[in-house]
Amino acid sequence: MVPMKTLKDIDLRGKTVLVRTGFDVPIENGKVQDNFRITAGLETVKYLLQNHCKIILAFHIGRKGDKENPALRVAPVVEELKRIMRDISFLEASGWEGQMVKRMAQGLREGQILVLENLRLHPGEEKNDHHFARELASLADIFVQDAFCVLHRDHASVVGVPKYLLTVAGFLVAKEVEELDNAAERPTHPALIVIGGAKTETKIPVIANLLAKGYDQVLAGGVVANNFLKNQKVDLKNSTVDQEYLDDAAAIWDQFQSRIILPSDYVWNAKEQIFDIGGETIRSYQDLINVAKTIIWNGPMGVFEEERFRAGTLKIGQAIAVSSAKKIAGGGDTIAALRKFQLLEQMDFISTGGGVMLEFLAGKKLPGLKILNK
Ligand code: ADP
Ligand code: MG
Numbered sequence: 001m002v003p004m005k006t007l008k009d010i011d012l013r014g015k016t017v018l019v020r021t022g023f024d025v026p027i028e029n030g031k032v033q034d035n036f037r038i039t040a041g042l043e044t045v046k047y048l049l050q051n052h053c054k055i056i057l058a059f060h061i062g063r064k065g066d067k068e069n070p071a072l073r074v075a076p077v078v079e080e081l082k083r084i085m086r087d088i089s090f091l092e093a094s095g096w097e098g099q100m101v102k103r104m105a106q107g108l109r110e111g112q113i114l115v116l117e118n119l120r121l122h123p124g125e126e127k128n129d130h131h132f133a134r135e136l137a138s139l140a141d142i143f144v145q146d147a148f149c150v151l152h153r154d155h156a157s158v159v160g161v162p163k164y165l166l167t168v169a170g171f172l173v174a175k176e177v178e179e180l181d182n183a184a185e186r187p188t189h190p191a192l193i194v195i196g197g198a199k200t201e202t203k204i205p206v207i208a209n210l211l212a213k214g215y216d217q218v219l220a221g222g223v224v225a226n227n228f229l230k231n232q233k234v235d236l237k238n239s240t241v242d243q244e245y246l247d248d249a250a251a252i253w254d255q256f257q258s259r260i261i262l263p264s265d266y267v268w269n270a271k272e273q274i275f276d277i278g279g280e281t282i283r284s285y286q287d288l289i290n291v292a293k294t295i296i297w298n299g300p301m302g303v304f305e306e307e308r309f310r311a312g313t314l315k316i317g318q319a320i321a322v323s324s325a326k327k328i329a330g331g332g333d334t335i336a337a338l339r340k341f342q343l344l345e346q347m348d349f350i351s352t353g354g355g356v357m358l359e360f361l362a363g364k365k366l367p368g369l370k371i372l373n374k
Contacts, residue, residue: 004169004177004372007047007144016054016108018140019044019170020157022147022352023059023077032080036335037149040352042084044146044170045113049088054108056139058157059147060120071120078115088113096122098135105139125156133160146170148177149353151368158368169372172352177369179349180360183328184213187294191215192325194289194316196222197299197333200242202355204249205362206298211256216292218260219285221277221301221312228253228262237272261288267302267309276302277312289319298331298358304340313337321346330357 021041026033048055062071078092091114093101104114119125124132133156143165150158193210195203203224223240227249230241265278297320301312320327321343330351338344351357
């Protein structure tokens with residue numbers, strides 16, 4: 001891993017600092033539902049406050065163009081920040097009008113925090129428009145990248161701003177990279193990947209990369225397992241299979257089959273679809289988890305949202321939680337399952353990145369990370 005420049009490498013005292021954070025939290029009825037991604041980013045903000053900086057926070061929430069998850073305004077996040085940091089004065093830029101934002105940034109006092117409007121409400125963000133990147137850069141003396149969750153995107157606040165401003169990694173980005181790099185490159189053996197869920201296309205490359213790096217076993221569940229089982233000519237009836245990735249699964253199987261462990265029994269729903277791993281599979285996976293020294297978990301074993309298909313994810317989650325291995329978990333639905341089962345605290349590291357964690361573990365080069373390398 002190439003070392004990164006971080007906050008500690010530069011003199012920040014009294015500077016105006018633009019911080020790209022990963023405060024993309026779920027919001028319902030104008031309230032933040034879960035503040036994990038906010039609390040994970042606070043170490044950087046507090047360090048800047050201690051260094052008498054003027055702070056400008058920029059982040060995105062939700063997805064533009066997605067009717068069910070429209071891009072939202074940052075106001076509820078500002079409310080949550082005020083609740084967490086009671087004695088700090090916050091200013092809120094309620095739009096992207098350039099002169100207004102500039103004036104607010106120039107009027108900032110030491111120890112104050114200006115929160116910019118949702119980055120994805122500006123058309124320049126996702127297009128990586130250089131005018132927008134330069135406009136953002138002109139607000140501050142230093143840029144701190146602390147949004148691990150977007151380092152795989154070539155957006156203005158990821159790869160654009162660093163072209164115009166001295167850029168360093170924040171503490172969260174540094175920690176994520178260190179944890180995931182250690183887990184991928186220097187695991188203590190036996191090293192396991194427990195992988196399930198539905199998004200096969202993001203997970204199959206992770207399996208290939210970690211097995212090539214010497215991971216001892218993959219324990220598969222969910223639709224990911226179905227893709228391998230299908231190639232084994234198991235009759236999956238109406239179960240979901242990701243047709244596009246059958247060939248990739250077959251190629252990985254040919255290369256690593258002795259290290260890919262598949263379910264041997266299943267729980268079916270009324271439509272003859274596999275919706276969970278069965279009891280025999282749970283027991284054999286538990287045995288492997290019990291002796292592991294490194295475990296990376298991404299993706300539920302079944303449709304844990306429904307009571308009848310919960311056992312696989314719950315029992316495997318509990319086995320991971322009590323194991324003495326180094327335990328790393330990530331993925332939106334995996335974290336939701338861990339929270340539901342009250343197992344979050346027992347993991348050693350929870351990644352704030354879903355897609356980006358998988359790309360990192362698949363060995364892909366992240367554009368936002370390349371820029372941070374010394
Ligand atoms: P993560 O967000 O943790 O990376 P994914 O988004 O890939 O995980 O997948 C999570 C979803 O996969 C869950 O909503 C779960 O219900 C679903 N799932 C798990 N097993 C199956 C299965 N056998 N068939 C269909 N869906 C499944
Ligand atoms: Mg998901």
